[in-house]
Amino acid sequence: MLEIRNMNVHFGVIHALKGISLSVDSGEIVTLIGSNGAGKTTTLRTISGLKNVSDGEIILKGKDITRMSAQERVKLGISHVPEGRHVFSTMSVLENLELGAFLRKDREEIAKDLKMVYDWFPILFDRKKQMAGTLSGGEQQMLAIGRGLMSRPEILFLDEPSMGLAPLLVQEIFSIIKEINGTGTTILLVEQNASMALSIADRVYVLETGSIVLSGTGAELMQSDDIKKAYLGG
Numbered sequence: 001m002l003e004i005r006n007m008n009v010h011f012g013v014i015h016a017l018k019g020i021s022l023s024v025d026s027g028e029i030v031t032l033i034g035s036n037g038a039g040k041t042t043t044l045r046t047i048s049g050l051k052n053v054s055d056g057e058i059i060l061k062g063k064d065i066t067r068m069s070a071q072e073r074v075k076l077g078i079s080h081v082p083e084g085r086h087v088f089s090t091m092s093v094l095e096n097l098e099l100g101a102f103l104r105k106d107r108e109e110i111a112k113d114l115k116m117v118y119d120w121f122p123i124l125f126d127r128k129k130q131m132a133g134t135l136s137g138g139e140q141q142m143l144a145i146g147r148g149l150m151s152r153p154e155i156l157f158l159d160e161p162s163m164g165l166a167p168l169l170v171q172e173i174f175s176i177i178k179e180i181n182g183t184g185t186t187i188l189l190v191e192q193n194a195s196m197a198l199s200i201a202d203r204v205y206v207l208e209t210g211s212i213v214l215s216g217t218g219a220e221l222m223q224s225d226d227i228k229k230a231y232l233g234g
Contacts, residue, residue, distance in 0.1 A: 001060065001154065001155055002024040002060055002155060003023045003024075003059040004020055004021055004022045004023070004056070005021055005056055006055065006056040006057070007055070009042055009053060009054055010054045015210060016039055017042055020039075020056075020210075021212070024186060025186075026154075026186055027181070029186075029200055030187070031188075031190075031191060031197040031200075032188070032189070032207055033198070033207070034206055038208055038209060040159075040207055041160075043207070044080060044159050047157070049068060049070030049071075050080075060077070074103060077153055077154030077155060078153060079151045080159070081159060085141055086144065087140050089131065089132050090131060091131070092128065093129070093132055097114060097117060097128075097143070097146055098110075099147065101114075101150040102151075104150075104152070109152070113150055113152055120180070121142040121176070123139055123142065124142055124146055137164050138165050138169040145180075149185075153185060155185070156185050156188070157187075157189075157190075158187060160192060161189070162174070170196060174196050178200055189201070194231035195231075198218045198227075204216060206221070
């Protein structure tokens, strides 16, 4: 579904991403792990069209989208749930969700997707008239994911969905991510909680200072001594 070929990204003179190549097959959960500053968020933002590529190619479903706008990429099936949630705090929960479907015209299908989001996150139904800024951190994360799903994406980017959440809520969020994937949505996940990320990932790429240094299945990397020492406290 998604292929990144030798992608380079610069912030001024800083070479942030150094020739990254990776792929995501349809139906997979692929995870990017690495320390802070490794380039994980920059990778997602570049694929989404929020940061320009210096060199390289981004191929979505066989189509070169490297120079497309972010809006065009959404139309082609990419949805990005950013780090830090970024809900519209002065708008209601329902209004936030409706904005996720802004580019869609199929009202009946939008209504079905809204019901699906409420089924996954019942608290959002209970709070649908509440201002998003008054929600707890966990509720805002659920809203951000729900909003991302309202564009009916083929591939969903999740950037640090567990950040700042209590352990029980982290488990709940990851369980729902698995369920979302089970409905056919492909997922590219960036996550600091390496243990949780590896536990649900089909495949994993490890980033260090803008380069991919290791890749493999989630199960393989769970058993890697280097990964255990660096990310799992082993």
